[in-house]
Amino acid sequence: MSSAMALRERQPLVPGTPANKIELVAELRVLTAKLNVVNALRGWSYALKQLPEKNVTDAVVFLLVLDAVAYTLSTKGFKKEELPQASEAYLAVEKSTASSPGTQAVLVSLDSVHAIRSAYPNYFLDTSAFLTALNVAIR
Numbered sequence: 001m002s003s004a005m006a007l008r009e010r011q012p013l014v015p016g017t018p019a020n021k022i023e024l025v026a027e028l029r030v031l032t033a034k035l036n037v038v039n040a041l042r043g044w045s046y047a048l049k050q051l052p053e054k055n056v057t058d059a060v061v062f063l064l065v066l067d068a069v070a071y072t073l074s075t076k077g078f079k080k081e082e083l084p085q086a087s088e089a090y091l092a093v094e095k096s097t098a099s100s101p102g103t104q105a106v107l108v109s110l111d112s113v114h115a116i117r118s119a120y121p122n123y124f125l126d127t128s129a130f131l132t133a134l135n136v137a138i139r
Helices: 002-008 021-035 037-050 080-096 110-119 123-138
Strands: 061-067 072-078 103-109
Touching: 002 021, 002 123, 021 037, 021 123, 037 061, 037 123, 061 080, 072 080, 080 103
Parallel strands: none
Antiparallel strands: 061 072, 061 103
């Protein structure tokens, strides 16, 4: 995608990517579909918006499981004393969804989510801008 943006801006391409625009677009289309980029980015953007505000819960970490194919998100909070169970639950989800490319799991601390929100207040806008640029690139 960086090379597609570089082409549009008449800048040097990323080394190791196709220099031919047709080949680059073809590769980008394949990777976009294979990685389910659009649904994954939309899903994670949605997921981060669904987490509670700071100090609303006793949980310190959350297990988020996003199924970008079924458009579902499950969340489970864990208290500080439940951190070992949180790690076990995460590993169990990773194992059970290993053959489901549309399903992703992440274990995040509530503080880290709020740090992302504070440090990158335009994260959700940036995701939309990236998806728009992706759509333009693969047309």
